Amino acid sequence: MRNLFAFAAGGFFGAGLFISGMTDTTKVQGWLDVFGAWDPTLAFVMGGAMIPMAIAWLITRRRTSAVLGTAFPPTPSRKIDRKLVIGSLMFGVGWGLAGLCPGPSIAALSYGGVGLYVFVAAMITGMAIAPFVRTRLEKIVPAE
Amino acid sequence: MQVDWIWGLAGGLLIGIGGAVYLLFNGRIMGASGIIGGLVDGSGLDTKWERLSFLVGVFLLPIVLYPLYREVNPHITDNLLILVAAGLFVGVGTRLANGCTSGHGVCGMSRLSLRGFVATACYILAGGIGVLIFRHLFGVI
Structure with missing residues (x-):
């Protein structure tokens, strides 16, 4: 049952990425290209996605657990640490360079061609080495 | 070009519905980098089927919708160096930050999470x- 709903959620996510145009790297780079031909589409996607999501967060306040029994995620931490900032800056550079982030890279896998396989392989490699980078970062900056 | 924002909004709503289903039924935050990353570094292997089911959904629906479109071109660069560098940055960065556009952006900001706003x-x-x-x-x- 969990898998069925996870599949459904993934289906909505994949369909949404597809029809919104977010698997087109030119639209993502167009959003980031403030000094060129700026494309506002991404803002509509982000705004549109936050509407059902905000309602869902409100519903979680009225329930003790998810429909399938799991506890809801805990209240988010307010800790702004170097990992969050450095990680997000790194992610942003990669996102701008290729116009791809993790979700759309999976959604476009069936039609993105060889270039996308290269990107996804590199992304998976990056995710595999991330724990080592994290350890190094904590060693350099022990103050956290 | 003029109707792009309508498709963006419609697609965005679908993305949000996906996140709502994942949160309200499975009790989890829909973050693509976390779902993939947990499989890659082994931290999420206890929920591997749930993660894989999600990813199959993400992969499969565009295949179903693809024939309805006359032309779909993701315009991915053929510069391999850029693709490798970008992939590594996205992989390491999202895992360090514990989230990407879906987790910190869509899910985080919609619950007014400070970390979500800072990351975005x-x-x-x-x-x-x-x-x-x-x-x-x-x-x-």
């Missing part, structure tokens, strides 16, 4: 500067 500001800033430098200065993307 950082990756949009870095992405914007990246495009400025690599497109307008070096002309490589």
Whole structure:
């Protein structure tokens, strides 16, 4: 049952990425290209996605657990640490360079061609080495 | 070109519905980098089937919708160096930050999470500067 709903959620996510145009790297780079031909589409996607999501967060306040029994995620931490900032800056550079982030890279896998396989392989490699980078970062900056 | 924002909004709503289903039924935050990353570094292997089911859904629905469109072109660069560098940055960065556009952006900001807003500001800033430098200065993307 969990898998069925996870599949459904993934289906909505994949369909949404597809029809919104977010698997087109030119639209993502167009959003980031403030000094060129700026494309506002991404803002509509982000705004549109936050509407059902905000309602869902409100519903979680009225329930003790998810429909399938799991506890809801805990209240988010307010800790702004170097990992969050450095990680997000790194992610942003990669996102701008290729116009791809993790979700759309999976959604476009069936039609993105060889270039996308290269990107996804590199992304998976990056995710595999991330724990080592994290350890190094904590060693350099022990103050956290 | 004029109707792009309507499709963006419609697609966005679908993305949000996906996140709502994942939260309300499975009790989890829909973050693509976390779902993939947990499988890659082994931290999420106890929920591997749930994660894989989600990813199959993400992969499969565009295949179903694909025939309805006359032309779909993701315009992925053929510069392998850029693709490898970008992939590594996205992989390491999202795992360090514990989230990407879906987790910190869609799910985080919609619950007014401070970390979500800070992360989103950082990756949009870095992405914007990246495009400025690599497109307008070096002309490589």
